[in-house]
Amino acid sequence: MFETIPLTHIxxxxxxxxxxxxxxxxxxxxxxxxxxxxxxxxxxxxxxFIAINKFLYPERLExxxxxxxxxxxxxxxxxxxxxxxxxxxxxxxxxxxxDVSEMKG
Amino acid sequence: xxxxxxxxxxxxxxxxxxxxxSSRKILRAAVFLLFSxxxxxxLYFLWDYLFMASVQLMLxxxxxxxxxxxxxxxxxxxxxxFDPMEFKKIIFSALLSLVGAVTVIYVILSHxxxxxxxxxxxxxxxxxGRGFLSYGENGYILPFEVISILLLAxxxxxxxxxxxxxx
Amino acid sequence: MxxxxxxxxxxxxxxxxxxxxxxxxxxxxxxxxxGIIGTVSLGLSFSLSWFTAIKYFFAYGKIDAQGVLGDTFLxxxxxxxxxxxxxxxxxxxxxxxxxxxxxxxxxVVTTVSLMAHIYSIGYMKGxxxxxxxxxxxxxxxxxxxxxxxxxxxxxxxxFWELVGVSSYLLIGYYYQxxxxxxxxxxxxxxxxxxxxxxxxxxxxxxxxxxxxxxKELVSPEGPVLGHPITAMFMxxxxxxxxxxxxxxxxxxxxxxxxxxxxLPDAMxxxxxxxxxxxAATMVVAGVYLVARLIPVYAIQAPAALEVVGYVGAxxxxxxxxxxxxxxxxxxxxxxxxxxxxxxxxxxLGMSGYGGHEGLGYMAxxxxxxxxxxxxxxxxxxxxxxxxxxxxxxxxxxxxxxxYLPITHITFLIATLTIAGxxxxxxxxxxxxxxxxxxxxxxxxxYIQLFVAGLTxxxxxxxxxxxFWNTEPHYHHTPHESPLTMTIPLMFLAFMAIFSGYIPFxxxxxxxxxxxxxxAEYIVMIPAILVGFIGIGMAWVMYKKETDIPDKISQSLRxxxxxxxxxxxxxxxxxxxxxxxxxxxxxxxxxxxxxxxxDGTLDGMGKTTELVSxxxxxxxxxxLQKYAFVFVTGVIILLLSVLYFAA
Numbered sequence: 058m059f060e061t062i063p064l065t066h067i068x069x070x071x072x073x074x075x076x077x078x079x080x081x082x083x084x085x086x087x088x089x090x091x092x093x094x095x096x097x098x099x100x101x102x103x104x105x106f107i108a109i110n111k112f113l114y115p116e117r118l119e120x121x122x123x124x125x126x127x128x129x130x131x132x133x134x135x136x137x138x139x140x141x142x143x144x145x146x147x148x149x150x151x152x153x154x155x156d157v158s159e160m161k162g
Numbered sequence: 163x164x165x166x167x168x169x170x171x172x173x174x175x176x177x178x179x180x181x182x183x184s185s186r187k188i189l190r191a192a193v194f195l196l197f198s199x200x201x202x203x204x205l206y207f208l209w210d211y212l213f214m215a216s217v218q219l220m221l222x223x224x225x226x227x228x229x230x231x232x233x234x235x236x237x238x239x240x241x242x243x244f245d246p247m248e249f250k251k252i253i254f255s256a257l258l259s260l261v262g263a264v265t266v267i268y269v270i271l272s273h274x275x276x277x278x279x280x281x282x283x284x285x286x287x288x289x290x291g292r293g294f295l296s297y298g299e300n301g302y303i304l305p306f307e308v309i310s311i312l313l314l315a316x317x318x319x320x321x322x323x324x325x326x327x328x329x
Numbered sequence: 330m331x332x333x334x335x336x337x338x339x340x341x342x343x344x345x346x347x348x349x350x351x352x353x354x355x356x357x358x359x360x361x362x363x364g365i366i367g368t369v370s371l372g373l374s375f376s377l378s379w380f381t382a383i384k385y386f387f388a389y390g391k392i393d394a395q396g397v398l399g400d401t402f403l404x405x406x407x408x409x410x411x412x413x414x415x416x417x418x419x420x421x422x423x424x425x426x427x428x429x430x431x432x433x434x435x436x437v438v439t440t441v442s443l444m445a446h447i448y449s450i451g452y453m454k455g456x457x458x459x460x461x462x463x464x465x466x467x468x469x470x471x472x473x474x475x476x477x478x479x480x481x482x483x484x485x486x487x488f489w490e491l492v493g494v495s496s497y498l499l500i501g502y503y504y505q506x507x508x509x510x511x512x513x514x515x516x517x518x519x520x521x522x523x524x525x526x527x528x529x530x531x532x533x534x535x536x537x538x539x540x541x542x543x544k545e546l547v548s549p550e551g552p553v554l555g556h557p558i559t560a561m562f563m564x565x566x567x568x569x570x571x572x573x574x575x576x577x578x579x580x581x582x583x584x585x586x587x588x589x590x591x592l593p594d595a596m597x598x599x600x601x602x603x604x605x606x607x608a609a610t611m612v613v614a615g616v617y618l619v620a621r622l623i624p625v626y627a628i629q630a631p632a633a634l635e636v637v638g639y640v641g642a643x644x645x646x647x648x649x650x651x652x653x654x655x656x657x658x659x660x661x662x663x664x665x666x667x668x669x670x671x672x673x674x675x676x677l678g679m680s681g682y683g684g685h686e687g688l689g690y691m692a693x694x695x696x697x698x699x700x701x702x703x704x705x706x707x708x709x710x711x712x713x714x715x716x717x718x719x720x721x722x723x724x725x726x727x728x729x730x731x732y733l734p735i736t737h738i739t740f741l742i743a744t745l746t747i748a749g750x751x752x753x754x755x756x757x758x759x760x761x762x763x764x765x766x767x768x769x770x771x772x773x774x775y776i777q778l779f780v781a782g783l784t785x786x787x788x789x790x791x792x793x794x795x796f797w798n799t800e801p802h803y804h805h806t807p808h809e810s811p812l813t814m815t816i817p818l819m820f821l822a823f824m825a826i827f828s829g830y831i832p833f834x835x836x837x838x839x840x841x842x843x844x845x846x847x848a849e850y851i852v853m854i855p856a857i858l859v860g861f862i863g864i865g866m867a868w869v870m871y872k873k874e875t876d877i878p879d880k881i882s883q884s885l886r887x888x889x890x891x892x893x894x895x896x897x898x899x900x901x902x903x904x905x906x907x908x909x910x911x912x913x914x915x916x917x918x919x920x921x922x923x924x925x926x927d928g929t930l931d932g933m934g935k936t937t938e939l940v941s942x943x944x945x946x947x948x949x950x951x952l953q954k955y956a957f958v959f960v961t962g963v964i965i966l967l968l969s970v971l972y973f974a975a
Contacts, residue, residue, distance in 0.1 A: 062164075062165055062168055064275045064277060065270050065271060065275065066172075067168075067172075068270045069267055069270060070172045070175065070176065072263055072266045072267055072270065073176055073179075073263055074175065074176060074179050074198075075263075075266075076259040076260070076262050076263040076266075077176070077179040077180055077182075077183055077259070078179070078183070079255075079258075079259050079262065080183055080255050080256060080258075080259040081182065081183030081184075083251070083255035083258070083259070084183070084247050084251055084252055084255045085183065085247075086244070086247070087188060087244065089188060089192075089230060089233055089234055089237070089238075090183070090188060090191055092230065093182055093183075093191060093192065093195045093230065094182075094183055096195060096199070096222070096226065096230075097179055097182060097183070097195070097198065100198070100199060100202050100222070103202070103218075104202060104205065107205075107206060107209065107211055107214060108209075111209050111211070112275070112277050113275065113276070113277065117300070118285065118289065118290065118293050118300060121211065121213075121214055121285065121290065122290075122293060122294075122302050122305075124214060125214065125217060125290075126305060126309055128217055128218065128221050128222065129221075129309045129312075129313060130309070130312065131221075131222070131226065132221055132225055132226060132313070132316075133312055133313050133315075133316030133317075134316070135226045135229055135230070136229065136316050136317060136320040137316050137319055137320050137323065139229050139230070139232075139233045139320070139324075140319070140320035140321070140323040140324035141323055141324075142233055142237070143233060143236060143237070143324045144323050144324055146236070146237045147326075152237055
């Protein structure tokens with residue numbers, strides 16, 4: 058039966074996914090792959106929201122609503138980020154994050 | 163049956179996530195990301211969150227992935243292979259991530275979650291639609307509107323930023 | 330004309346106007362015009378002052394607000410503006426007060442100033458900065474007039490500083506000459522130091538009395554005389570302390586020992602300036618200040634008045650002794666001025682308040698008046714001599730009576746006057762001071778008698794050395810000065826002779842009531858005798874070139890050298906300031922400032938720089954490094970929260 062899956066297992070999965078995303082964010086050099094890592098992080102958060110909504114407060118909608126909002130924000134973020142990436146590529150002919158450190162003091 | 167499916171999905175999800183961040187070919191990384199997003203949607207289906215699952219598929223797996231793939235194609239040669247990453251950096255980042263994960267998992271395990279006794283009533287799209295458009299208890303009209311504006315701004319902003327500046 | 334004195338404001342504002350006009354626009358037209366503007370405005374002030382004096386003393390001075398003729402000269406205030414309200418009771422006013430001494434001072438200041446102006450047109454002709462000179466001269470006249478008509482201590486203090494500034498500007502007139510520059514600095518710093526005492530005195534007095542106003546301070550029902558201050562400080566009442574401090578300001582301006590060191594050096598200024606500021610007007614401001622507050626001194630602070638008397642007596646003796654050895658004619662006159670001001674201070678110190686007790690006060694004011702005339706004359710005549718010979722030093726003069734007849738006669742008149750020859754003005758005024766001293770303090774009386782003899786001696790030494798004696802070889806024949814210079818000489822000679830006949834005892838007294846005086850032969854005859862002894866000695870020693878002076882100075886070598894160097898007071902000051910203050914206190918403080926305070930601040934700056942140099946590597950601009958640090962921080966926070974919550 059599905060209900061026998063403990064919530065903690067789901068949360069552990071999402072945690073691992075989250076830190077895989079963090080790891081990717083820290084080690085990747087390419088801006089697009091960094092963006093992908095961010096998507097992973099957001100996704101893990103969504104799983105959390107949904108799972109908690111499902112298992113702790115099944116009569117309410119907050120978790121669901123928030124994950125929908127997160128998806129919307131992620132979409133906006135991805136759109137802007139990709140626009141920026143394309144612009145950077147145009148200027149530096151590279152989207153390697155280490156090459157784009159002009160803003161340092 | 164569902165348990166087996168869950169653990170299968172979860173295992174694949176983690177596998178594809180790891181592949182996403184470790185693949186040295188960018189297009190493959192994108193595909194692996196697509197897989198993990200689809201698997202997430204599968205989890206939602208498993209939990210009867212049909213609307214959320216379809217949003218996940220459409221927006222993430224559809225919209226965002228398309229964007230990412232486009233940008234990859236715009237900026238990369240498909241056969242381009244990344245240089246291997248710095249070993250020191252990998253070690254430190256992995257260590258850090260591991261410490262973080264262990265800490266969070268420790269917190270999760272030490273916290274007694276009270277699973278609700280209520281039978282989970284399936285959530286219909288109608289409930290969600292009413293939730294978006296109502297105010298008061300369980301009403302989300304304000305965030306809904308804010309998100310709408312945000313999306314609009316992001317669209318226009320993205321166009322303005324990415325537009326070729328004519329000198 | 331009705332009894333309306335509001336026009337007195339004009340007397341003060343006219344010189345200010347002249348200062349502004351010549352100072353701001355003087356470069357636009359021929360220099361002579363600024364001289365004319367200054368002279369004309371002073372001429373108007375002069376006429377108005379004499380008019381005011383005659384009106385005040387002989388017509389309206391005793392008529393009170395109800396129109397009743399009393400027997401006392403009143404203090405009139407035609408103008409008084411509340412200028413600065415400090416507290417509900419304490420306020421600084423700007424106004425004009427007319428009483429016998431201020432009216433007298435108006436006359437003195439405008440007369441001498443007008444003479445100096447006219448004289449300067451001739452004397453300063455062709456100098457660079459002719460315009461500047463006249464504008465400063467007008468500024469000085471304005472300030473001095475503002476000082477004498479002050480209605481309150483603070484207004485007086487303000488104008489007091491203004492005359493100090495104008496004096497500074499005029500002493501430093503020849504600013505290309507290093508000696509003039511250092512003299513002006515010296516004068517300014519010494520008097521400023523004294524004024525510090527004055528200010529502290531004013532503040533103490535006003536703290537306890539809650540008023541600056543002269544009328545309130547000296548009125549019998551006022552906060553000082555009506556309700557004596559009982560607060561004590563170091564065994565003496567604070568009132569005495571404050572009066573001594575105020576006198577310190579007066580002593581600085583009036584060049585009383587030991588604050589006199591600036592006056593001889595101030596002779597670096599042009600001679601008309603010496604005549605106006607450093608002989609006739611500004612230097613008597615100290616006397617005027619004490620006279621202003623005489624009821625307070627005499628009734629509530631006799632100890633302070635005692636100090637005034639002794640300081641005056643010592644200064645007059647001290648200066649007279651130095652004057653006998655000096656060779657620079659302007660310096661002789663400067664020490665003579667100091668000595669005569671000492672006389673005035675003695676007069677005040679020997680005075681009481683009211684009735685016959687106030688004889689010293691009357692005598693002092695009388696002497697102030699006559700001294701202003703004859704000392705201005707002496708200086709202007711000395712200026713004419715310098716103009717003719719192009720030197721200040723006696724040794725380069727001699728036999729000038731043939732070349733400068735008018736200067737000779739007027740100088741002789743002034744010399745006879747200061748020597749106290751009967752019939753001339755100073756004879757009367759000096760005699761009154763001696764009478765007052767005789768009745769109060771025999772010791773001081775004998776000192777002053779001796780000083781009278783010395784005065785006659787050193788003045789005739791000067792006279793004989795300059796106008797008789799052996800004629801040196803002149804490079805070009807000295808010639809008499811132009812009319813603009815000789816007319817003031819003649820006018821002042823006239824004043825020197827006849828101002829003694831002004832009935833001062835009826836007009837200027839401590840309580841405003843007429844005072845009966847009569848000749849006291851026991852004082853008068855010795856005074857005349859010592860005067861003639863002094864003249865006789867000078868005649869013997871200096872009329873012809875003799876070796877007596879040299880013999881005396883040879884036999885008294887040590888004493889002579891000491892006196893010639895003005896008792897080494899300047900050296901004492903130098904020792905105190907340079908060796909003790911600068912080296913002992915200022916230099917360690919400067920070291921402390923430079924090394925400890927600056928060092929601390931520099932150290933803070935350096936540390937910041939060092940630290941920022943070290944940590945700026947963290948600002949790499951590498952996004953992932955930032956993210957790494959951020960995540961690390963979050964995890965550390967999380968762990969610490971867990972640790973502390975557990």
